[in-house]
Amino acid sequence: MNTLETDVEISADGSLKLLSPLPDWLKPGRMHLLLSVPNGATSRAKRVMPSATPEMLAKRAEALAGLRAMGGLKDVIPDPAAWQREAREDVILPDQK
Known part of the structure; x- marks a missing residue:
């Protein structure tokens, strides 16, 4: 019996991909495989950056042009930095004032 040690990627649909x-x-062909997973093992998912299609980029550009034509979001978000801090729930430390 031969042994193969490799990393695999487990997809959401349950399929495996050898890395x-x-x-x-x-x-090549079908075979029976015994997969053993060490106790306490966790998946280390790699971040996959989606690529934008030309159509997606055109829609984004059109949406931003429309937003600029309307005058932006000044009436909705008067202070963008404060809005970001609030959204992130930042804590201002005493030495940062």
Whole structure:
């Protein structure tokens, strides 16, 4: 029996993807596989950055142009920095005043 040690990516649909090339002795086709997971193991999900299509970029540009034409969000968000601090629930430390 041969042993293969590799990292796999587990998708939301339950499928597995090997993250390293297959060794020469492993032939294409179906096989029975025993997968053992160490106790306390957690998945280390890699962040996948989605790529924007030209259509998406055009829609974004159009939306921003429309927002500029309306005069922006000054009437909704008069102080953007304060709004960001409030949204993040920042705590102002005594030495930052």
